[in-house]
Each structure stands twice: as structure tokens, then as C-alpha cells.
Amino acid sequence: MPEYLFADLEKKIAEKTAAGRDVINLGIGDPDLMPPDTFTKSLQEHAADPDAHFYSSSRGDAGVRKVIARYFKGRFGVELDPDSQICVVLGGKEGLSSLGRAFVNPGDAVACPSPAYPVYAQGVATLCDGKVQTMPLLQENGFLPDLNLAEGSKMLFCNYPNNPTGAIATELFWQKLADFADTHQETVVCHDHAYSEMTFGDYVAPSFLQYTRNAVEMHSLSKVFNATGFRIGFCVGRADMIAALVKAKSQIDSGAPLMIQRAMADGLAGYRGAEPPKEVVEIRKIYGERRAYAERALRELGLDVIESPATFYVWARVGDDELPFVQKALDHDVVVTPGRGFGREGTGYIRLALTQSLERIKAAMGRLD
Ligand SMILES: Cc1ncc(COP(=O)(O)O)c(C=O)c1O
Incomplete structure (x- = not known):
């Protein structure tokens, strides 16, 4: 490494x-x-909840998952079953690497954009003894990958709004990526949406799940609530993929601390439909x-x-x-x-x-x- x-x-x-x-x-x-004050106050209050000191579950608290489902419907217009299509994660980084644990066997190819957040190539492909299959993000293509380069991969990662380039995906790209996910059932497509809420002016970032249900999407509270140290986020999407993630995670963690999950839920509950x-x-x-x-x-x-x-x-x-x-x-x-x-x-x-x-x-x- x-x-x-x-x-x-x-x-x-x-x-x-x-x-x-x-x-x-x-x-x-x-x-x-x-x-925000509301977020830290919520955390303080929930630290005193009578059940806050117990282990949570690797899938996350059931009440918190219901709030995530309501947020998702309001913000993106996508219905999710809180019991099977949502998993709370200890930040996107943990969630992404646990997804790798769930799906990547030694020798499997992982389609990773480059440049990219290093966790796809290292925290997933390399740590799971897989192979990195690079999809270059080039300025002349608006930093969008050529999906032909993902053929044969076990997992594919994309991330828009993008770190490090700041690029956003076009409508055409979302459709192409959805086509890929729908026609390549052997590939687990993961859209990393760590910056879903960090947009300016009239631009509103969509969820990839508005284009296909054959995928997972990773969300994080780190950036939009200035809460990187809280380590909290969630993964949503196809039920069998979420089940695999929960299965891998249950061998590794015992769930995010309940008080932090509940602070996340209170933060998300502040949305009125798509309005933050x-x-x-x-x-x-x-x-x-x-x-x-x-x-x-x-x-x-x-x-x-x-x-x-x-x-x-x-x-x-x-x-x-x-x-x-x-x-x-x-x-x-x-x-x-x-x-x-x-x-x-x-x-x-x-x-x-x-x-x-x-x-x-x-x-x-x-x-x-
Ligand atoms: C593209 C991308 N994905 C995921 C993450 C993970 O964030 P966290 O683990 O804090 O949720 C980051 C953090 O920098 C990121 O840039």
C-alpha cells in the first residue's frame, strides 16, 4: 500500500x-x-438517551432509516424501503471500503476514475486484492469517464459533483451510466454522492437512483454539515447490494454510535421537501x-x-x-x-x-x- x-x-x-x-x-x-448549532445540540441531547450507550446495528437504527427515507423522497423524489434499501455508515470512506469487502474478490477488476478520491483504487481495489481498471477523467470530456473502459469490472465507482475536479455530470452521462448499470448486472455500480448538497446558484445535484434502481449510492453528512469528525453517512440502493454491505459490515463494526445517527436524522429532518x-x-x-x-x-x-x-x-x-x-x-x-x-x-x-x-x-x- x-x-x-x-x-x-x-x-x-x-x-x-x-x-x-x-x-x-x-x-x-x-x-x-x-x-450548525442544531446539529451539535442534537448530538449532546442524544448522548443522554437511555439506549445511546448500547451497540447499534450495522444496518443502522430503524427510526433513523425512516428519517433517511423521508429525506430521500423529499430531496430526490426517490422512494426507498427503510428496512432493505438503506444502511447507515460510519462516513462515506468506511462505507465505500466496506462495499469493496462485500463484492470484490482477489483478482476482480474495479473500474476507478482517475483522478479520483483515492479510496476507490486503494481502499477498495488494492485492499481487497483486486485490480484497478482505470477510467481517465479528461478535461476535453468534461471529466466524465468512457464507460467502455469499465467492461468486465466487478465494481464501478463514479462521483458527481466530483472530487477533485469539481465537475458535475450531464443528463446524457447519467443516462449512459444508468444504461450501463441496467445492462451489466455483473457489475456493482456505486455512485459516491459525498457532495450532493454542496452546490451553488441554480444547480441542484440529482441522485443516480433517479435514473436507475440497479445501483447503490453513498451519502455523507461530512461536508454539508461541516461534520467530518462525526463520521456519519448512509448508503442507499438495490436491496440485495445493501444486504451484502450489511453482511460485510456486521463482521467489522457494530454500527455508528446511536447519538450520532440521531443527530444525522435531526439534521436531515430539517429539509422541507427538496429545500434545505x-x-x-x-x-x-x-x-x-x-x-x-x-x-x-x-x-x-x-x-x-x-x-x-x-x-x-x-x-x-x-x-x-x-x-x-x-x-x-x-x-x-x-x-x-x-x-x-x-x-x-x-x-x-x-x-x-x-x-x-x-x-x-x-x-x-x-x-x-
Ligand atoms: C469523493 C468523496 N467521497 C467520500 C468521501 C468520504 O467522506 P466521509 O468519509 O467523511 O463521509 C470524501 C471525503 O473527502 C470524498 O471526497
Whole structure:
């Protein structure tokens, strides 16, 4: 196994900070903002629930699954059976790697986009002794994969809104992916929807389950509720796939802590149909302003910036080799992630995570200039 992408960066940042440098870290996608008060209050209250200290179940609490089903119907218009089509996970990362455990046998091919969130290739394919079958995400194709490259795979991962490119999927792509899922019953198609709620302006991200029911979709509360450390999310989709996930998980975990599941449920219950609660609207506004500023500032610095109405990641092309840029930024105490850290096809690009205040982002742009 290679080191997890951010382990190496964290070492470098720790060295600089220890040496007294004021490092502006635009590396990891860990929100600087606090979770909404309602979310943390809910967690405190549920910590005192008389059953909160018991093991939960690997599928998740039945009441919480009902709330997820109501949220899903309101937000995406998709009906889910809470008993068979929903599984609570300890964050998307755990959920994705447990899906791998459920389906990937040694030697199986796993179709992974590149660049991509590293867990598909490493946490699934490599840890399960499978093979990575790469689907390059190229700028000229809007960072959407050629699904012909997924033929013969046991699992296929996609993720829109996308980390690291910020790309969103077109209507045509959703239909093609749904066709693939419907005609390739041997392939477990997983759409990773970690950024479903992190969208700006008029863009609203659909669920892949609006296009097919032959798939699973991973959701996370980490980004939209600024709650990465809470470790909570859920997986939804085809009942037999969810059953396999629960079976694998039940050998590994005993369910997410009940108090955190219930805080998630209270957060999701704040949606009125597809309308998010005001806390989420506020969080989106802040990230949207940062994004608009950073896109403009990087363009003014002469970089080829990928514009997007989603995610707090800005992806920009800096030349054929991004490492000199990354090193020079680090020399000026700004951390950006080298694109190749997300896969070979990310070479030549950098990713900025807008997880610092606007003032700090402005200061970082000054240093980059
Ligand atoms: C694309 C993508 N999927 C899943 C996750 C997992 O998030 P978590 O494990 O915090 O739910 C992340 C986190 O950065 C991500 O970028």
C-alpha cells in the first residue's frame, strides 16, 4: 500500500508549523466552519438517551432509516424501503471500503476514475486484492469517464459533483451510466454522492437512483454539515447490494454510535421537501463566495481554472508537471494538493480545497502571486 495521500502532506505541514511558519493549508477537504448549532445540540441531547450507550446495528437504527427515507423522497423524489434499501455508515470512506469487502474478490477488476478520491483504487481495489481498471477523467470530456473502459469490472465507482475536479455530470452521462448499470448486472455500480448538497446558484445535484434502481449510492453528512469528525453517512440502493454491505459490515463494526445517527436524522429532518434547512443554505453561501473568489483570482494569475457550480474544490491546470508549482507554493507556506496524488491522470493539475476563511484564501492568493 502507498501512504494515504494526505499523510505525507500532513508531515510537511507539521514540520513547517513546528518551525513557526504561518501555513495556509488548502490541501485537505476538511471544513474550517463549525457544524450548525442544531446539529451539535442534537448530538449532546442524544448522548443522554437511555439506549445511546448500547451497540447499534450495522444496518443502522430503524427510526433513523425512516428519517433517511423521508429525506430521500423529499430531496430526490426517490422512494426507498427503510428496512432493505438503506444502511447507515460510519462516513462515506468506511462505507465505500466496506462495499469493496462485500463484492470484490482477489483478482476482480474495479473500474476507478482517475483522478479520483483515492479510496476507490486503494481502499477498495488494492485492499481487497483486486485490480484497478482505470477510467481517465479528461478535461476535453468534461471529466466524465468512457464507460467502455469499465467492461468486465466487478465494481464501478463514479462521483458527481466530483472530487477533485469539481465537475458535475450531464443528463446524457447519467443516462449512459444508468444504461450501463441496467445492462451489466455483473457489475456493482456505486455512485459516491459525498457532495450532493454542496452546490451553488441554480444547480441542484440529482441522485443516480433517479435514473436507475440497479445501483447503490453513498451519502455523507461530512461536508454539508461541516461534520467530518462525526463520521456519519448512509448508503442507499438495490436491496440485495445493501444486504451484502450489511453482511460485510456486521463482521467489522457494530454500527455508528446511536447519538450520532440521531443527530444525522435531526439534521436531515430539517429539509422541507427538496429545500434545505437555513443552516445548509448559509454554509453553501459561504463556500459559494469562496469559490467565486478563488476561481477569479486563480484565473487572474493566469491558470487554466475549471469552473464549476459545485464542491469546495478548485481544480486548475498549471502545466505538464505540477510538482514545481506545489513546491514553490509550499516554499511560500501555501499547501495545495498535487493533481497526481489523485491518480496519474491528475498530473499537471493542482487542487485547492477552500476550507479556510475568505481572508486566508485571499492571503494565499497573494502568496501564490
Ligand atoms: C469523493 C468523496 N467521497 C467520500 C468521501 C468520504 O467522506 P466521509 O468519509 O467523511 O463521509 C470524501 C471525503 O473527502 C470524498 O471526497
